[in-house]
Amino acid sequence: MPSRRTSRRLAADAGLLVVAAAFALPLAWVILSSLDPRAELRVKAPDGLTLDNFDAVLTPEITLTPLLNSLILCGGGTLLTVACSALAAYPLSRFRSRLNRPFLLTILFATSLPITAIMVPVYALFVRVNLIDTMQGTIFFFAASQLPFAIWLMKNFMDGVPKELEEAAWTDGASSFQSLIRIVLPLMGPGVAVVTVFSFVMMWGNFFVPFMLLLTPDQMPASVSINEFFGNRGMVAYGQLAAFSVIYSTPVILLYVLVARRLGGGFALGGAVKG
């Protein structure tokens, strides 16, 4: 039944294209507007192409400082997350212990809690311990909120590294810590990369955490400073806002593309989530 199959494929194609078009409209708007000297709120062909919008936002104050802040926050948070999750995943993956299962279940439980809900008490707590409005406090919280999932992912990847190689190292007198650093982590390089990129992407896009925990404008990361385009400055320059959105989103999209293959196209992350 080749003809029937073909017609069915055409129908499926058509259906998908309609959805794709609907999903693409808002994306098309941001790209077109960022290049449009007279950007509006609706999708339209630009009145001539220009890079003026990018030019206008690429100043230290509007773009560079927030992006640098984002980089410090997310970079710091990611490093901490990766280091801690590796240390935590190692015993979970290598040693049988009666505590493993409850611990893993707790982690799984924590993974799916709505982080939003604890932000108000975290704020109150941070005020009390004087961590409010500090970069390091925010970094710590970022790391902590990302940890459960990172440990979970890291353990799954670590399980894939054969134990024999490590046992050889142990007989040669290496400690567990040494074998983790020298043997296990290098062997699971791609896994570590996935955890790193994933944590980074999650933090990069996070709005609520820095919105709550940071107060001084010049510490704000891009996710919060984008709000400045609204309201506070009177007339909204849509073209500039769009240009800023493009600049701010590009890194995470690139990073995602980079790891998408590693995640196995069909989303091994879904598998990781499913356990």
Added chain:
Amino acid sequence: MVLLLLFLAGPIAYCAYIAFTDLQLTGQAHASFVGFDNFREAFQDEEFLNAVWLTLVFTVISSLIGQNTLGLALASLMQRASKPVRTLTGGIVITAWVLPEVVAGFLLYAFFRKEGTLNAILDALHLPSQNWLFTLPILAVSFANVWRGTAFSMLVYSAALNEIPKEITEAAEVDGAGGWRRMWHITLPMIRRSIGTNLMLNTLQTLSVFGLIWVMTRGGPGDKSQTLPLFMYEQAFQNSMIGYGTAVALLLLLVGSLFSVVYMRLLRTEV
């Protein structure tokens, strides 16, 4: 480990404590213990009940119906579609998912605004246009959440559908089962675990959406799109009632834990 304890368990415990106090931002020296007053107040507070209702609407429309069904539809269409179309659609849908929350919120704000793209299209089709963010804000933010969150369901379902052995569907086809019947009697029962997992995760994720709604409507106009996270924020910071806000947070956390436990139950049968 220490981090986890300090920064997740700590706040949760602290949360449980101040939810029972009348702590305020105005800086009184000592918060006093008020027992269940915050909770009692919440359940008599019309605004709170409104927020609960809106959260429910938001979750049902955007997560249960929207992301879930659309994700499944996309995944099953992708099974049959040609490769370039599949790649294109997948790419676009996933991009919407990867975009930072605030950017997504902003894009959809532009889409739904009175002068925005949606109305432009409706005008072109000679359909009545309206100010979506004003008349139906909760619907607008729900659609926004569908736009942003569908990719996850799509990926989960694609993976699940790929695991179904070809022979089974082919056998059914030979027996003369049509597309819908195959879907209903074979495909859906076979992926029901994925459906459960996906529903759970979608719901949990949707419960904690803040940035998207904040950027699009700030919970307004009035409180027509004020879901629980926004309500919590308003109580705690605009009205300076941290204790009360935290009580709301605790309730939200409880609902989340409930879902989380069900989710783990689902997994346990699988592991």
